[in-house]
Amino acid sequence: MDRSIYEVAGGMDAMRRVARCWHDLALVDPVVAHAFSHGYAEDHEERLAAYLAQGLGGPPAYTSRFGSAAHVDRIHAGNRVHEDFDRAGIAVFARAVDDAMIPEPAAGALKDYWAWATTTVVNAFPESADDVPAQRPVHTYDWDGPVGSEQ
Secondary structure (H helix, E strand, O other): OOOOOOHHOOOOHHHHHHHHHHHHHHHHOOOOOHOOEEEOOOHHHHHHHHHHHOOOOOOOHHHHOOOOOOOHOOOOOOOOHHHHHHHHHHHHHHHHHOOOOOOOHHHHHOOOOOHHHHHHHHOOOOOOOOOOOOOOOOEEEOOOOEEEHHO
């Protein structure tokens, strides 16, 4: 496909809808809400939308505004592998994509991206956030899956 997942999904407006739906659903999910029990950045939805945009073939919305993605990886690092939580987060995100009315085939690709990021990228540093290198890229994904060395 010539167009990116980001473009087929509907661009930045679509990423914001997904981020808003994810955030709303995550805060009330009995398992996933735990991740937000310590609080969260006021601009969490915008940060997530920018990360998704960049990760799915859109503009460098995250790094141009927020810098290295190392911060994202550090937030999620050091929590050990948590399969039950991962499954719950993936299910909540799938509902968010559906609620945001992302069209196929972008909806399926977006869900696949989240599942990959949750089970592979997030769990890359299970022991300590100190293990995350200072310059981490936004983890990118296209129609064929993970891009580059992140496979």
